[in-house]
Amino acid sequence: MILTGPTLLFAKIVQGKEEGRRFYACSACRERKDCNFFQWEDEKVSEARLLAREEYNQSRKPTFSHADNVERYKAFLALPLSKRKFCRECQQLLLPLEWGRHSGHQVLNDISVAQLKRPSQLLSPLENKKTNAQYLFADRSCQFLLDLIVAQGFRRVLCVGTPRLHELIKFQASCKGEMKSLLLDIDFRYSQFYTEEEFCHYNMFNHYFFAGEAAYEICRKFLQQDKGEDVIMVADPPFGGLVEALAFSFKKLIEMWRQAEGPDDTCKELPILWIFPYFFESRILEFFSHFSMLDYQVDYDNHALYKHGKTGRKQSPVRIFTNLSPRLIVLPTEEGYRFCSVCQRYVSLDNQHCEICNLCTSKDGRRWTHCFLCKKCVKPTWVHCSTCDKCALPSHSCKDTDAGCYICGAADHKRTTCPKLQVAGRGYQ
Numbered sequence: 230m231i232l233t234g235p236t237l238l239f240a241k242i243v244q245g246k247e248e249g250r251r252f253y254a255c256s257a258c259r260e261r262k263d264c265n266f267f268q269w270e271d272e273k274v275s276e277a278r279l280l281a282r283e284e285y286n287q288s289r290k291p292t293f294s295h296a297d298n299v300e301r302y303k304a305f306l307a308l309p310l311s312k313r314k315f316c317r318e319c320q321q322l323l324l325p326l327e328w329g330r331h332s333g334h335q336v337l338n339d340i341s342v343a344q345l346k347r348p349s350q351l352l353s354p355l356e357n358k359k360t361n362a363q364y365l366f367a368d369r370s371c372q373f374l375l376d377l378i379v380a381q382g383f384r385r386v387l388c389v390g391t392p393r394l395h396e397l398i399k400f401q402a403s404c405k406g407e408m409k410s411l412l413l414d415i416d417f418r419y420s421q422f423y424t425e426e427e428f429c430h431y432n433m434f435n436h437y438f439f440a441g442e443a444a445y446e447i448c449r450k451f452l453q454q455d456k457g458e459d460v461i462m463v464a465d466p467p468f469g470g471l472v473e474a475l476a477f478s479f480k481k482l483i484e485m486w487r488q489a490e491g492p493d494d495t496c497k498e499l500p501i502l503w504i505f506p507y508f509f510e511s512r513i514l515e516f517f518s519h520f521s522m523l524d525y526q527v528d529y530d531n532h533a534l535y536k537h538g539k540t541g542r543k544q545s546p547v548r549i550f551t552n553l554s555p556r557l558i559v560l561p562t563e564e565g566y567r568f569c570s571v572c573q574r575y576v577s578l579d580n581q582h583c584e585i586c587n588l589c590t591s592k593d594g595r596r597w598t599h600c601f602l603c604k605k606c607v608k609p610t611w612v613h614c615s616t617c618d619k620c621a622l623p624s625h626s627c628k629d630t631d632a633g634c635y636i637c638g639a640a641d642h643k644r645t646t647c648p649k650l651q652v653a654g655r656g657y658q
């Protein structure tokens with residue numbers, strides 16, 4: 230057991246086939262410097278190594294427990310403004326007795342109640358690309374999500390890796406006492422701002438609750454309250470995340486919710502908004518075949534590339550996958566969406582309805598064109614190549630495996646971004 234809960238069993242896939250020895254690695258950390266856990270599947274581990282591993286784990290455990298942090302928060306709130314300090318280096322609220330230990334550190338003073346209510350702005354985003362990739366919603370996208378949730382009549386939101394949505398709900402909707410939110414996230418810093426009823430330290434790659442049974446029960450009760458009615462789950466996982474591992478955890482959360490349902494309701498499913506890049510569509514549909522991808526482009530504050538297209542920058546590739554009926558989800562016309570009466574859903578303005586495919590076919594918001602030879606719509610920059618017998622970028626090298634993906638053969642991505650570069654099996658330690 231390591232700090233992020235049980236490990237996953239990985240295998241290297243080369244050209245669609247499993248190759249070499251399988252190994253256990255951390256489910257949350259994709260880089261060795263973040264977590265040094267590595268073990269071959271068939272390896273015997275010495276006592277000394279087990280001890281060293283235990284020592285390493287202890288050294289990385291947070292100083293305060295969640296319960297400590299709840300008490301500390303109360304004490305912090307009781308302080309006058311002039312004594313409320315936050316250490317930026319340690320990412321920690323400071324009580325007066327601790328100031329000495331942080332002398333020389335960069336410290337923020339006069340932390341207001343408003344700042345405490347927006348921890349995602351106080352904490353610096355963890356930007357380690359592969360592990361945390363804490364890309365925070367731009368206000369416009371966050372408000373869109375909340376408006377959508379309110380319009381659909383939900384009253385409880387399970388926020389999985391969406392701290393900014395969680396805080397917006399608490400900030401806006403809860404003043405009227407009409408909306409509750411529970412945050413599940415691996416970022417333990419949030420335990421400084423929320424009680425155990427509001428935040429569970431959770432790993433969404435292996436459905437692991439760090440605080441054990443008690444936290445599991447909090448989540449179960451939250452999902453099952455009012456017979457599981459009026460609750461929705463919103464997840465925004467790091468994009469380097471393994472789709473299969475995420476689907477496994479989301480299915481566990483669905484099961485947790487389903488236990489509240491009577492026998493007649495077995496076909497009903499926990500409503501979900503899963504936020505993820507459009508090029509993972511086929512991968513997500515492998516696990517949730519009834520999900521639809523919405524055209525809405527989710528924008529982030531701290532991601533230069535994933536910002537709204539209308540400003541001339543690159544358009545965000547991030548979309549919402551959902552089991553709600555797309556027909557009912559109104560996308561804002563002022564941001565460039567329209568309703569397609571044939572498809573019965575809102576689409577990007579440039580996503581033209583193709584008469585031959587009988588669909589609004591664009592995935593990336595640009596206007597796609599129909600290729601009669603491929604019998605489908607393709608990206609506007611692609612042309613049909615008679616050598617390859619398919620559409621591709623004009624600059625592609627014909628029949629050259631380097632041009633496409635070495636793993637699955639697809640032409641639209643390289644090996645490093647292949648959605649199939651994934652877990653081959655799952656094991657627990």
Ligand SMILES: C[S@@+](CC[C@H](N)C(=O)[O-])C[C@H]1O[C@@H](n2cnc3c(N)ncnc32)[C@H](O)[C@@H]1O
Binds near residue numbers: 361390393468
């Ligand atoms: C792409 S960000 C999404 C943040 C969201 N856009 C927001 O503004 O609220 C990913 C989030 O998932 C969390 N996260 C990363 N790895 C995780 C894991 N293994 N289990 C649970 N949460 C994780 C990060 O701490 C971060 O809050």
Ligand SMILES: [Zn+2]
Binds near residue numbers: 318
């Ligand atoms: Zn400090």
Ligand SMILES: [Zn+2]
Binds near residue numbers: 570581583587588
């Ligand atoms: Zn259409």
Ligand SMILES: [Zn+2]
Binds near residue numbers: 585604606
């Ligand atoms: Zn078409």
Ligand SMILES: [Zn+2]
Binds near residue numbers: 612613619
């Ligand atoms: Zn073609």
Ligand SMILES: [Zn+2]
Binds near residue numbers: 614625627
């Ligand atoms: Zn070609």
